[in-house]
Amino acid sequence: MDDQSEQTLPPPTLPKDLRISLMGFQDQKFAQTFGEHLCSTLAACSRVLDLERLAGVTVGYDLASAIASVDMGEPDVSPPSFTSTAEVRCIAKAVTVKRDGIEKTHVVYSAAFIEDIVDDELPGFQQALHLIAHELGHVAELKWRDESAPGFDEKLKDGMFADNLFLHTATAVWEEYAACRLTGFIGDVEALKQEYAKNFDESAGLYLGRAREKIKDYRAHQSVRTLLLEAGQHTAMPLKLASYLLGHLDANQDETDLKVLCPTYDDSGLTELIPRFWTALRSTWNRMDDKAGLAVFDELKQVVIESYVNAGVNITPQGEDFFVNAPFTAETMPNGEADMVEVRALQALGLL
Known part of the structure; x- marks a missing residue:
């Protein structure tokens, strides 16, 4: 980068007291080289992301140990756990911590996935570059959101269970959309697009069957809270994976038809929900500076509710809470149509 290009960029926002920890590096020479390239990155x-609230960076070959090492900044608060599934593999995590009463982000990376940052000729360089940038996007998003819509933690402590669950899901998908939209131009743009499309498309084909299995379980345990939690894990998954893809497309002003990009999605029952979801994400992006508080997530919360309805769980506002029920259908009964014969008989007799 020449001096003239350097002058056109915004000033750096990296905290001067930033601490970087490397764990599990056996080759000290490589560790030094890696550390230098990481710092440069x-x-x-x-210069393109506001990293004022970056509390620290940890890189380790054992991701679980690296996350466990993070100082949360509050007594009796443990670092978050993480899960890796066949659909989503955790290779980095942005951990929210407290420093002097302010929420900040400590970023943790799996070393194996960013070690190629030492040489732009290595095959994994572009992936490493984007992974580093994406997690930093969460740092910028946290500050933006916290200054525009404060009070999230307080709301979760005082609000109703169902409303809090919907809000938590709405903010989770928003965070990924925002991070991808902030950093989608960094790295191999086309490779990222194909990866995000593949992940979303696979989830679109799986979510409905999995959510309905949880509704079948509800017939036995009758716990609405359990139903919302367990079915919600599956109804939220395509939203989360779509948020990566949609944020990436918007970052690059890419107008590719989702039905062409994701053929399974075209036959998934999501083709009405996802466009509304995309509109809500864009609306939240455009309104985040309006200082509307947590109401900025209302559109996304409504889409989260609709994702339950799409799977067979009806959710209706009832005062400050919600009425939740799962209507009997062959798809959500343990024995399918055989159970529905009995249900119809009981309904005809007025017993159900």
Whole structure:
């Protein structure tokens, strides 16, 4: 980068007291080289992302140990757990911590996935570059959201269970959309697009059957809270994976038809919900500076509710809470149509 290009960029926002920890590096020479390139990458990203609230960076070959090492900044608060599934593999995590009463982000990376950052000729360089930038996107998003819609933690402590669950899901999908939209131009743009499309498309084909299995379980346990939690894990998954793809497309002003990009999605029962979801994400992006508070997530919360309805769980506002029920259908009964014969008989007799 020449001096003239350097002058056209915004000033760096990397905290001067930033601490970087490397764990599990056996080759000290490589560790030093890696650390130098990581610092350069962080500094470069800090010119296009607001990293004022970056509390620290940890890189380790054992991701679980690296996350466990993070100082949460509050007594009796443990670092978050993480899960990796066949659909979503955790290779980095943005951990929210407290420093002097302010929420900040400590970023943790799996070393194996970003070690190629030491040489732009290595095959994994573009992936490493984007992974580093994406997690830093969460740092910028946290500050933006916290200044525009404060009070999230307080709301979760005081609000109703169902409303809090919907809000939590809405903010989770928003965070990924925002991080991808902020950093989608960094790295191999086309490879990222194909990866995000593949992940979303696979989830679109799986979510409905999995959510209905949880509704079948509800017939036995009759716990609405359990139903919302367990079915919600599956109804939220395509939203979360779509948020990566949609944020990436918007970052690059890519207008590719989703039905062409994701053929399974075209036959998934989501083709009405996802466009509304995309509109809500864009609306939240455009309104985040309006200082509307947590109401900025209302559109996304409604889409989250609709995702339950799409799977067979009806959710109706009832005062400050919600009425939740799962109508009897062959798809959500343990024995399918055989159970529905009995249900119809009981309904005809007025016993159900």
